[in-house]
Amino acid sequence: MTAHDLPAWLPLSVAVWLVQMVAYHGFGLWFEWLDRTGRLSTYKVRPVDRWTYAQVLPRVLFNQVFLLLPAMMLAQWAGLAYVGADHLSPLMFILGMLGMTIGHDLVQYFSHAWILHRPELMRTLGHSVHHSTTASRSISACFMSPMDFLMEIVAPYLIPLMLVGGGGADLLFHFFTVSAGAFGGIYEHSGYDFSVKLAQGGPVARFVASRISSKAHAEHHSRGNVSYSDGFGSSNICDTVFKTRWDLVKPRERRRNSQEA
Ligand SMILES: [Zn+2]
Ligand SMILES: [Zn+2]
Numbered sequence: 001m002t003a004h005d006l007p008a009w010l011p012l013s014v015a016v017w018l019v020q021m022v023a024y025h026g027f028g029l030w031f032e033w034l035d036r037t038g039r040l041s042t043y044k045v046r047p048v049d050r051w052t053y054a055q056v057l058p059r060v061l062f063n064q065v066f067l068l069l070p071a072m073m074l075a076q077w078a079g080l081a082y083v084g085a086d087h088l089s090p091l092m093f094i095l096g097m098l099g100m101t102i103g104h105d106l107v108q109y110f111s112h113a114w115i116l117h118r119p120e121l122m123r124t125l126g127h128s129v130h131h132s133t134t135a136s137r138s139i140s141a142c143f144m145s146p147m148d149f150l151m152e153i154v155a156p157y158l159i160p161l162m163l164v165g166g167g168g169a170d171l172l173f174h175f176f177t178v179s180a181g182a183f184g185g186i187y188e189h190s191g192y193d194f195s196v197k198l199a200q201g202g203p204v205a206r207f208v209a210s211r212i213s214s215k216a217h218a219e220h221h222s223r224g225n226v227s228y229s230d231g232f233g234s235s236n237i238c239d240t241v242f243k244t245r246w247d248l249v250k251p252r253e254r255r256r257n258s259q260e261a
Contacts, residue, residue, distance in 0.1 A: 001171065002086040002087070002169070002171065003015075003082075003086055003169035003170075003171055004086060004169075011073060011076055011082070012076060012082040012083075012169055012171075012174070013072040013073045013075065013076035013081070013082045014069070014072075014073065015171075016072065016082065016174045016175065016178055017064075017068065017069050017072050017178075019174075019175045019178055019179065020068075020178035020179070020181075020182055021064065023178065023179040023182040023183065024064070024139070024141075024142070024182040024185070024186060025139070027138065027182060027183050027186040027187070028138040028139035028141075028186050030138075031138035031186060031187075031190040031192065032053050032137075032138060032139070034190075034192065035048055035137075035138075035191075040192065042196070042197075043192045043193055043194055043196060044191055044192055045191065045192070045193045045196060045218075046134065046135065046136040046191040046218060047134075047136065047191075048136050048137060048191060049133050049134050049135075049136045049137035049140060049191070050134075051132070051133055051137055051140060051143070052137075053137065053139065056133075056137060056139055056140050056143045057139060059129075059142075059143050059144070060139055060140075060141075060142040060143055062146075063142050063144060063146065063149040063153070064142065067146060067149055067150060067154060068149075068153065068154055071150075071154045071158060072158070075158055075161070075162060075166070079166075080162040080166055081158065081161050081162050081166035081167060082166060082167065082169060082174065083166060083168070083169060084165075084166065084168035084169055085168040085169065085170065086168070086169050086170065086171075087168070087170055087172075088167070088168050088170045088173055092165070092168075093170070093172075093173055095164065096164045096165065096167055096173060097173075097177070099160055099163065099164035100160045100161060100164060100177055101234070101235050102160075102235055102237065103156070103159065103160025103163060103164070104156045104157065104160055104181075104230070104234065105156075105229050105230070105234050105235050105236065105237050105238055106160075106237075106238065107155050107156040107159050107160065108152055108155075108156035108228075108229065108230055108234075109228050109229050109238035109239070109242075110238075111151035111152055111155060111156070112127075112151070112152055112228045112229075113228035113238070113242070113244065115151065116148060116151060116152070117224075117225075117228070125145065125147045125148060125151070126144070126145025126146070126147055126148050127144075127145065127148050129143065129144060129145045129148065130143060130144045130145075130148055131221065131224070133189070133221070134191075134221055134222070135188065135189045135190075135191065135214075135217055135218045135220075135221040136189070136190070136191030136218075137189065137190075137191070138186045138187075138189055138190040138191075139186065139189075140189050141185035141186055141188070141189040142185070153185075157178075157181065161177075184230060184232045184234070185230070187214055187232050188214045188216070188217040188218070188230070188232045189217070190214070191218075192214065193213055193214045193215060193218075194212055194214075195208075195209035195210070195211075195212045195213040195214075195215075196209075198212070199213070212232070213232070214232050215246070216229070216232070216236070216239075216245070216246055217230065217232070219246035220246070223246070223249075225244070225249070226239075226244055226245065226246040226249045227239055227244065227245055227246045228244055229245075
């Protein structure tokens with residue numbers, strides 16, 4: 001199947017958005033089901049958020065329907081994404097993925113760490129809304145003020161996508177990037193950490209554990225001044241370069257505290 005097989009009334013940007021919605025809300029509901037049934041409770045490392053699923057959902061849907069969808073349609077209308085070849089060459093596919101991962105981290109870090117977290121802008125731009133959650137209710141990943149959502153979700157996705165050439169009309173490329181992104185956001189806000197058992201194993205197991213841990217973003221929610229990159233699935237380049245990664249900030253604080261003591 002290619003983009004040309006889509007019905008005429010369904011632009012590719014809308015089809016990609018629909019896949020993103022199925023992935024986001026599918027994974028979100030799965031984690032919600034885990035919360036309610038107590039399954040996999042050994043991996044639930046944080047108490048469930050005081051915000052309920054029903055309280056969080058309307059704001060999430062508003063952002064996705066009235067901000068993300070029009071932005072994606074606009075990008076296609078302007079010819080900046082979702083247009084072109086049905087299949088990217090293998091090289092362009094890989095370079096595109098790489099560019100999206102790195103670009104996402106750059107744009108998201110810039111917005112999040114340097115603008116949204118500025119004390120004088122925290123309430124004005126409404127990032128405080130997202131920080132009223134504790135990263136322990138899957139779909140709270142997109143529980144944000146409109147400005148926050150545009151800067152942390154829409155821009156870090158669409159700007160790199162346009163810069164790598166818009167992904168052509170390659171269904172696999174688009175469906176994979178949005179589904180992976182949706183899972184990453186949902187997982188790191190779920191309160192589950194699937195690395196806890198591996199983290200007690202040998203060096204290889206611990207390496208895998210560090211790759212699949214959801215701790216970084218949880219630390220961001222609890223401490224506020226660490227790990228601004230999207231934790232799971234992100235390259236975390238900026239947090240490493242600017243030394244804001246949660247495991248790099250800890251010793252500094254300890255040292256300062258011991259000096260104060
Ligand atoms: Zn934040
Ligand atoms: Zn968050």
